[in-house]
Amino acid sequence: MMNLAKKQILILFFILSFSISCLNLKAAAETIDRVVAIVNGEVITLTELNEAVSFTLKDTEGTINFDGAEKDPAEIKRKVLDRLIDNKLIEQETKKMGIVVYEKEIDNALENIQKENSISRKELVEKLESKGLSLEKYKEQIKRGMEKMMLVNREIKSRVVVNEDELRKYYTENMDSFKVxxxxxxxxxxxxxxxxxxxxxxKDVYEKARELLVKLSNKEDFGKLAEMYSQDISLDSGGDMGWFKRGEVTPFLEKVVFSLKVGEVSDIIRSGLGLHIVKLMDRKEEGVRPFEEVRDEIKDTIYVKKVEKEFKEWSEGLRKRSFIKVKL
Structure with missing residues (x-):
């Protein structure tokens, strides 16, 4: 059996060896990746900060605006670090609250982003890589964003109320933005x-156009006929050209379409491209959109501003209750 003295010497040797290893690792870490901030005992490293700064600059394509700080790299770093500290605090709070975002939810969010931007997964990855961001890191950002959203739902949204007087006041004060x-x-x-x-x-083309007018007069669906016979790029959408104002379409069409009533079909129109038939689907007259039409838009605008204000105040309170040490 090992005697007590020998055992104590070996333990002491192990402790010393471990301490020396830790010192060497710490020295190496400070050389390679030093700590720039401590947030409630958790660290933010220089590498994390540099990556965040690089991504922010690339994401804004060189037009970053931090209240005039764009010409001062040190100030940019300080402001980006400030954001990282806020993110760390939010991450800590979501853990305390037991907020969990599952992989399936992240994948669904990623698919929605692709659909909204009409891009494939490959195109998304290429776009991210051009900004120095991997797909995995982007998914991590999505996760953090969803966690923050769930936190806001719990802590903030229940306190935010928008009343009718606020809606009407906003409408009156911002009437110009509702002009059409x-x-x-x-x-x-x-x-x-x-x-x-x-x-x-x-003659053959004219004959086909006249046949189409007969079909339309018999209430056949314009969109289906456009898909079957039109040689314009709008055929895939049933001939729908979307909304446009005066001056945004060729003059020969503009004169006709602005004279039509909603639901009315034009006669045959000749141009250098061929023969055209148009139908006026809808019209928005010049004026101011009525309050009831924009009520929900106004409510969303005010609501978002209030949530942002409440969240800022909540974040400031969280900072005051936290231990934060910046070592930049």
């Missing part, structure tokens, strides 16, 4: 006539 000028939404069928077409070819 006349816009029309049009469906379109184009039957092309080649530049070198002979009389027989032109």
């Amino acid at each position: 000028i006349t816009e029309v939404r049009v469906q379109h069928i184009l039957l092309s006539i080649p530049p070198n077409a002979d009389e027989a070819k032109i």
